[in-house]
Structure formats: structure tokens, C-alpha cells
């Protein structure tokens with residue numbers, strides 16, 4: 001998708017992240033031992049970066065182009081996926097419970113990504129200018145590095161300086177902090193309008209930061 005603007009646009013970056021997410025979902029399911037752990041951690045980091053980018057960059061900028069009910073439906077799907085992910089974080093990755101839970105998580109996430117690409121992103125491709133798409137894309141690159149979709153061998157993501165954590169809420173908070181630091185000097189209206197899934201996650205896992 002998004003062939004009209006291409007490399008560096010916000011939709012291109014988010015699409016690359018979706019593709020990377022699909023790869024990592026397969027990698028976690030098909031691997032075992034330390035390799036599964038690395039792939040699962042890479043997936044958690046990527047989802048934290050991606051969810052923060054959607055909540056705090058894409059959706060505030062897209063609120064005039066995408067009907068609110070569509071956005072709320074996507075946020076509901078993200079909450080469901082996050083709930084499942086947080087339960088998976090507590091499990092032994094070699095356990096049957098993890099395998100079964102991860103399968104359900106995969107189904108939820110694949111469906112959610114298809115809905116976003118179809119109902120959220122396609123309208124933005126036509127309603128946003130090339131300059132707008134590239135400006136928002138540059139923001140993600142400032143926050144998360146040269147390759148915000150993550151690259152590297154064996155499903156590892158090279159997001160410079162990203163602190164490891166066993167808790168998704170902490171990863172998400174770091175991603176939000178990075179986006180806040182990357183905010184242009186003139187401010188972005190509506191930046192914190194949609195505090196949705198992230199705020200809920202942080203309220204549960206990072207109570208000392210929830211009030212920020």
C-alpha cells in the first residue's frame with residue numbers, strides 16, 4: 001500500500017511495521033528456546049513503538065479524515081490484543097498455555113492490522129498530502145531511529161537505546177516518551193488527545209507515571 005508517497009512517509013513506515021509484525025508472529029510460533037524469547041521480545045518492542053505511533057502521531061493527525069467510530073473500533077481491538085499480550089508475558093514461553101494464547105493473540109492482531117490498513121489508512125492515502133505524510137514519517141524516524149520498523153537478524157530489533165523490560169506497559173511508556181521528545185517546537189495540536197490504550201496500560205503497570 002501507499003505507493004503514492006513511498007519511503008519515509010508515515011503510512012509507509014507503519015505498513016513496514018505491520019509487515020515486520022507478521023514476520024515476528026510467525027517467528028515466535030515457529031521457534032523455541034532462546035530464539036523464541038528473542039523473537040517475542042522483538043515483537044513486544046515493535047508493538048510498543050507501533051501502538052504509540054498510531055495513538056500519538058497518526059490518529060491525532062487523522063481525526064478529520066477517519067470517522068470516530070472506526071477509530072474507536074480499532075482502539076478496542078488494540079486493548080484486546082494488549083490484554084492478551086500482558087497475559088502472555090507472564091507465561092513460560094515453552095508452555096502449552098503460551099502456545100495456545102499466542103495463537104489467539106496472532107488471530108486478533110492479524111485481524112486488527114487488516115482493519116487498520118483497510119478502514120483507517122486507505123482514506124488517509126488519498127486525503128493527506130505527500131508533505132504531510134513525510135513530515136509525520138520524519139517524526140517517527142526522529143523518535144525511533146533510522147529504521148522504525150526494526151531490522152536485524154533473528155527477529156531482533158535495533159532501536160537505539162531502547163531499554164529492555166518484561167512489562168509491555170514500560171516499553172509503551174518509553175515509546176511515548178520518545179515521541180514526546182521528538183515533538184516539533186511549535187507543538188502538535190491534539191497530541192495527547194487520544195490517550196486510550198496506552199494510558200490504560202500505563203495506569204495498570206506504571207502507576208507512578210500514569211498521571212503525567
Ligand SMILES: [Fe+2]
Nearest residue numbers: 051054078116
Ligand atoms: Fe493498531
Ligand SMILES: [Fe+2]
Nearest residue numbers: 050054113116
Ligand atoms: Fe497498526
